[in-house]
Amino acid sequence: MGFKTDSSSDREAMSEINVTPLVDVMLVLLVVFIVTAPLLTQAVKVDLPKTEKTDPAPDKHLATIAIDAQGQITLNDQPQPLEAMEQLLRDLQQADPELIVQFQADTAVPYGRVAEAMAVAHKAGITKLAFVTQE
Numbered sequence: 001m002g003f004k005t006d007s008s009s010d011r012e013a014m015s016e017i018n019v020t021p022l023v024d025v026m027l028v029l030l031v032v033f034i035v036t037a038p039l040l041t042q043a044v045k046v047d048l049p050k051t052e053k054t055d056p057a058p059d060k061h062l063a064t065i066a067i068d069a070q071g072q073i074t075l076n077d078q079p080q081p082l083e084a085m086e087q088l089l090r091d092l093q094q095a096d097p098e099l100i101v102q103f104q105a106d107t108a109v110p111y112g113r114v115a116e117a118m119a120v121a122h123k124a125g126i127t128k129l130a131f132v133t134q135e
Contacts, residue, residue: 061098061099061100062099063075063076063092063099064076064077064101064102064104064132065101065102065103065104065117065121066103066104066105067103067105067113067117068106068109069106069108073085075088082117085117085120086123087124089120089121089124089125093124093126099126099128100128100130101121101126101130102129102130103118103130103131104131
């Protein structure tokens, strides 16, 4: 019970391509792309709440690093070179383990300068950072 075709010879090459596996693979890829595409381009718009003014933290646990428009760094209102600030912050951290370092940077200061000061604070072991802004 063999299957016979209308071809004149049994040795002729079959010129038809079985496309069913190709269609199956393409449909699977299509489903994968349909599922993953929204996840790649999803953006969440958040309307942040407004808050009232809060009381500042007590001064006994605070150190302030200020960076002016020229990039000059001061620690507790005393100008400091960036290299010496790590040891000063380490000493303050050892004296008060609950130390919070507040950063005040002028809007004209490049981000790189602020990042350098933050890296020095991190090297000194400071784990609590705060940024001071205007209301």
